[in-house]
Amino acid sequence: MKKTLSSYKLHLQKNNVSFNTIRGYLSDLNKLVEWYQDTKGFAPSVTGINPHDIIGFKRHLKNINQKPATINRVLRALSSYFKFAIGPGHNLMGGVKSLKIAKVTPKVLTLEEQQDLMRAVYDSKNSRDIVIVTLLLRTGLRVEEFSALKVSDVYFRGESGYITVDRRRKVSFDSEVWDVLKNWVAGKNDSEPLFPSQKGGCLTARGIRILVEKYTQEAGLEGVTPHVLQLAFCKSLLDAGVPPDKVAAIVGYKNIDTVEKYINLVQENS
Structure with a gap:
């Protein structure tokens, strides 16, 4: 074999x-x-x-x-x-059933919990981590998208700007992100990873998940993942009256059904 x-x-x-x-x-x-x-x-x-x-x-x-x-x-x-x-004609796995997985409703962070998280990150005085968690909460970037980003993917316009993801999608950011991101990229070469790891190279998705877990524990929160932070961003857009199809485009979802699920969560937690 x-x-x-x-x-x-x-x-x-x-x-x-x-x-x-x-x-x-x-x-x-x-x-x-x-x-x-x-x-x-x-x-x-x-x-x-x-x-x-x-x-x-x-x-x-x-x-x-x-x-x-x-x-x-x-x-x-x-x-x-x-x-x-063996070939598709021999169904070796035919009698082997997958296990049922209990559906877990994602946590929806309150504004107070978001503030507690950001306070824990700022207390660390780690500029890289401050930028990463701010981006997760304020742009809806997916954790898998971080590792491919380079400094050259960031564009500033006045006190806002955007990040180019996979050369196709532009993720806009506001003045709050501009403030921390502008300082972070200052003096860096365009070809450098936007978020380097301590061992060199790009910070991995696993590294970001560990990072988020660390600060959520320090903030006294439970069940918070990068996906939960993205959900918080989607919730803020929906609360502001942004149409679901627009939210889907902003966060890069091809299927609007995903955002519809978020709407239900927003309503349940309002």
């Missing part, structure tokens, strides 16, 4: 699957290989694995307290791999 993993990796790359997805799929497949070897004492072959093995592996993941979302991601990786290695 390990011999086909290299071919599978090339297959994913040729189909323009993202680096993170490829890395995750290969990691999940290697976990299956390790479990199979530990359980049966020999390496698995593509044709030697049967649905009972997959069910046993799934049970193993549940026994070691893997989250349902994680297990379902693993099952998707296995399904993708076996379709490639």
Whole structure:
């Protein structure tokens, strides 16, 4: 089975699957290989694995307290791999069901909670972190979009401006963002990452999630993620009477249904 993993990796790359997805799929497949070897004492072959093995592996993941979302991601990786290695006509995963995931309603931050969070960030006196959390709350940038930004993506116009995301979308910002962002980019080269990590290179999405978690804990808040901060921005727009289709365009959502869900949350928390 390990011999086909290299071919599978090339297959994913040729189909323009993202680096993170490829890395995750290969990691999940290697976990299956390790479990199979530990359980049966020999390496698995593509044709030697049967649905009972997959069910046993799934049970193993549940026994070691893997989250349902994680297990379902693993099952998707296995399904993708076996379709490639065996062919779509052999449904090895047919009898393996995904786990049900309880729907969690996103937290809606009050204005007071937003102020508590910003106070914790400013108390750190970390200019980079101040800019990042301000952008999350005031522009609706998605956490995945931060790591690709360069200084040259920021444009200033008077006391406002915009950030170009993926060379396609322009994310406008107001004077509050202008104030912290102008100081942050001063003296930096256009080719530099807008938010470098301590180890060099760009700050990753995971790094930003850890950063947000740190400050929300210091502010005494719970259940706050970068997505919750984006929701707070969407709520502010909807409260100001911005039409849902306009909100969707601002935050880069292709599906207006997502914003409609936010409207329901806004109404429930008003």
